[in-house]
Amino acid sequence: xxxxxxxxxxxxxxxxxxxxxxxxxxxQDKEFLVxxxxxxxxxxxxxxxIAGLEEISGGDLYIGDRRVNDVAPKDRDIAMVFxxxxxxxxxxxxxxxxxxxxxxxxxxxxxxxxxxxxxDILGIHELLQRKPRQLSGGQRQRVAMGRxxxxxxxxxxxxxxxxxxxxxxxxxxxxxxxxxxxxxETTVIYVTHDQVEAMTLADRIVVMKDGxxxxxxxxxxxxxxxxxxFVGGFIGSPSMNFLTADVKSEGDQITLxxxxxxxxxxxxxxxxxxxxxxxxxxxxxxxxxxxxxxxGQAQFSARVDVIEPMGVEAFYHFNVGxxxxxxxxEGGARCxxxxxxxxxxxxxxxxxxxxxxxxxxNA
Amino acid sequence: MKKPSKLRLILxxxxxxxxxxxxxxxxxxxxxxxxxxxxGFDMSLIPIPCFDASEMAWRCTPTLDNFAHVVSTETAxxxxxxxxxxxxxxxxxxxxxxxxxxxxxxxxxAFSRFRFPGRRAGLLMFxxxxxxxxxxxxxxxxxxxxxxxxxxxxxGLALVxxxxxxxxxxxxxxxxxxTIPKELEESALIDGASPFTIFWRIILPLARPAIAxxxxxxxxxxxxxxxxxxxxxxxxTAFTLPVTxxxxxxxxxxxxxxxxxxxxxxxxxxxxxxxxxxxxLIGGLTAGSVKG
Numbered sequence: 001x002x003x004x005x006x007x008x009x010x011x012x013x014x015x016x017x018x019x020x021x022x023x024x025x026x027x028q029d030k031e032f033l034v035x036x037x038x039x040x041x042x043x044x045x046x047x048x049x050i051a052g053l054e055e056i057s058g059g060d061l062y063i064g065d066r067r068v069n070d071v072a073p074k075d076r077d078i079a080m081v082f083x084x085x086x087x088x089x090x091x092x093x094x095x096x097x098x099x100x101x102x103x104x105x106x107x108x109x110x111x112x113x114x115x116x117x118x119x120d121i122l123g124i125h126e127l128l129q130r131k132p133r134q135l136s137g138g139q140r141q142r143v144a145m146g147r148x149x150x151x152x153x154x155x156x157x158x159x160x161x162x163x164x165x166x167x168x169x170x171x172x173x174x175x176x177x178x179x180x181x182x183x184x185e186t187t188v189i190y191v192t193h194d195q196v197e198a199m200t201l202a203d204r205i206v207v208m209k210d211g212x213x214x215x216x217x218x219x220x221x222x223x224x225x226x227x228x229x230f231v232g233g234f235i236g237s238p239s240m241n242f243l244t245a246d247v248k249s250e251g252d253q254i255t256l257x258x259x260x261x262x263x264x265x266x267x268x269x270x271x272x273x274x275x276x277x278x279x280x281x282x283x284x285x286x287x288x289x290x291x292x293x294x295x296g297q298a299q300f301s302a303r304v305d306v307i308e309p310m311g312v313e314a315f316y317h318f319n320v321g322x323x324x325x326x327x328x329x330e331g332g333a334r335c336x337x338x339x340x341x342x343x344x345x346x347x348x349x350x351x352x353x354x355x356x357x358x359x360x361x362n363a
Numbered sequence: 364m365k366k367p368s369k370l371r372l373i374l375x376x377x378x379x380x381x382x383x384x385x386x387x388x389x390x391x392x393x394x395x396x397x398x399x400x401x402x403g404f405d406m407s408l409i410p411i412p413c414f415d416a417s418e419m420a421w422r423c424t425p426t427l428d429n430f431a432h433v434v435s436t437e438t439a440x441x442x443x444x445x446x447x448x449x450x451x452x453x454x455x456x457x458x459x460x461x462x463x464x465x466x467x468x469x470x471x472x473a474f475s476r477f478r479f480p481g482r483r484a485g486l487l488m489f490x491x492x493x494x495x496x497x498x499x500x501x502x503x504x505x506x507x508x509x510x511x512x513x514x515x516x517x518x519g520l521a522l523v524x525x526x527x528x529x530x531x532x533x534x535x536x537x538x539x540x541x542t543i544p545k546e547l548e549e550s551a552l553i554d555g556a557s558p559f560t561i562f563w564r565i566i567l568p569l570a571r572p573a574i575a576x577x578x579x580x581x582x583x584x585x586x587x588x589x590x591x592x593x594x595x596x597x598x599x600t601a602f603t604l605p606v607t608x609x610x611x612x613x614x615x616x617x618x619x620x621x622x623x624x625x626x627x628x629x630x631x632x633x634x635x636x637x638x639x640x641x642x643x644l645i646g647g648l649t650a651g652s653v654k655g
Contacts, residue, residue: 074555100554
């Protein structure tokens with residue numbers, strides 16, 4: 001059993017820089033948890049506190065049932081994979097993978113067995129006698145994972161493990177990581193700034209910003225109901241479009257007006273806006289819900305600046321007032337650059353936030 | 364890469380040849396003097412032993428007699444003096460090297476990795492100490508060695524040499540340790556290594572090129588040093604080789620043949636060391652510029 005429990009875990013550097021603010025979370029056994037956020041959001045610091053590489057300034061950290069705040073990294077039963085792999089350059093792959101076991105004075109036969117079994121899982125058997133510098137990026141990455149697997153830890157910690165790989169290899173290793181997790185059935189805590197990695201790998205995602213947890217949920221939770229504008233903008237590619245609107249009450253209906261649009265909201269959304277009492281709000285729309293040439297429940301009419309045909313879909317860039325907006329439709333380009341087109345907005349994709357973006361208004 | 368033009372190639376080589384000659388010319392003189400049986404100071408244009416360039420004729424036969432004489436010097440009571448002095452030089456240099464490396468590795472690592480009060484001040488002091496010529500310290504060092512009863516002792520000389528070599532070595536090694544990614548140590552820490560194990564099994568093996576440079580530097584500091592040695596040592600059985608060499612240079616006449624032969628003998632070990640460590644030296648001197 002290897003739940004990891006963080007209870008108001010806080011990190012303060014040099015007495016005044018708040019890096020992580022009261023991080024509270026229960027990570028389930030065998031869960032694949034991804035910490036995601038822009039650089040400097042405290043995700044790596046959180047991971048390093050779990051690893052024991054950073055001291056915890058406040059709060060409690062439990063691995064299993066044991067409070068480990070003051071337990072040395074080697075006794076926490078964790079293994080960590082670093083962004084730059086951190087393979088020992090002067091040791092062969094075999095020695096790299098067996099280093100921890102040798103330090104624990106495991107018998108030679110047992111070491112050989114464990115290393116070879118890990119090497120088989122990762123398909124790096126033929127590399128065991130090589131030095132790290134003789135390996136490609138992907139192979140180094142595998143060795144780094146192998147080194148973690150050999151230790152048979154309760155919890156795997158990954159710190160941006162794919163960031164140093166080229167795009168193609170990253171996709172490939174991402175799939176392998178998913179497969180590996182399914183096979184090893186171990187708790188994984190994974191840090192990345194790449195929301196695609198987060199979406200594809202995670203059982204649950206934690207979005208962080210400025211040391212504060214913004215939202216915790218499954219990838220689909222975060223995608224469909226971001227709790228604030230930051231999460232909405234961070235998750236999903238291309239990102240959510242944001243527009244600011246004035247709230248006007250016309251009878252029972254609420255209208256959102258701004259430079260270049262006027263949306264008459266339905267009852268449910270009107271109620272949500274009315275409850276907030278805000279006179280100005282921000283709303284988000286994913287490109288998915290802004291479709292050229294469809295009627296929708298509301299419309300933008302705009303001149304298309306750029307079209308990005310991707311094959312199965314195409315993205316349409318245009319401006320509404322001062323705001324840049326992206327629409328999407330399946331298939332090839334439906335119009336030409338420079339055409340003025342009607343974009344239909346689907347209210348199912350309307351995310352209403354308070355004007356400063358910190359609060360979600362609709363359910 | 365573009366192939367350089369012929370003219371460029373010729374100019375480059377001409378430049379290199381000129382400089383190689385200007386570097387080797389004095390050395391050839393020394394070799395020439397060492398092989399000439401006379402003890403004169405012969406500054407002929409063409410440094411060929413026994414060859415008189417102005418008359419285009421041989422004056423004598425080149426021999427190895429000077430080397431034989433230098434190597435076979437004896438004390439008044441008939442003991443082998445050259446052997447004794449060679450031993451002194453080796454012991455002092457080896458002791459300096461070992462102490463220098465040991466202390467510089469540990470200090471350099473601490474300066475590189477730990478944050479402690481006095482870290483900056485310590486590093487600066489090491490740097491400042493390098494700005495003064497060693498002779499400036501001659502008198503204080505003499506007084507200190509005298510108080511410790513280490514005058515005329517190899518241990519005293521080794522101690523002084525270590526202290527002069529260490530600041531440079533610490534800076535050199537600290538700089539190299541700085542280039543070793545911290546993640547390696549963190550990874551080892553999670554793997555269960557103690558700080559000492561990390562230092563011994565991860566850091567030191569990786570710092571080999573820098574350690575080679577440091578070793579060579581420490582060795583040469585001690586091996587070539589003359590002024591301190593001649594001041595602190597006053598018995599010929601305690602002399603190191605540079606001091607002996609200087610004794611061939613008299614106030615009224617100088618035995619140039621012996622001096623030259625001795626100089627060549629003294630440089631042989633250093634040259635050998637250079638050849639042995641060459642591979643590491645290149646890596647060490649360019650340390651930090653390229654991370655592999």
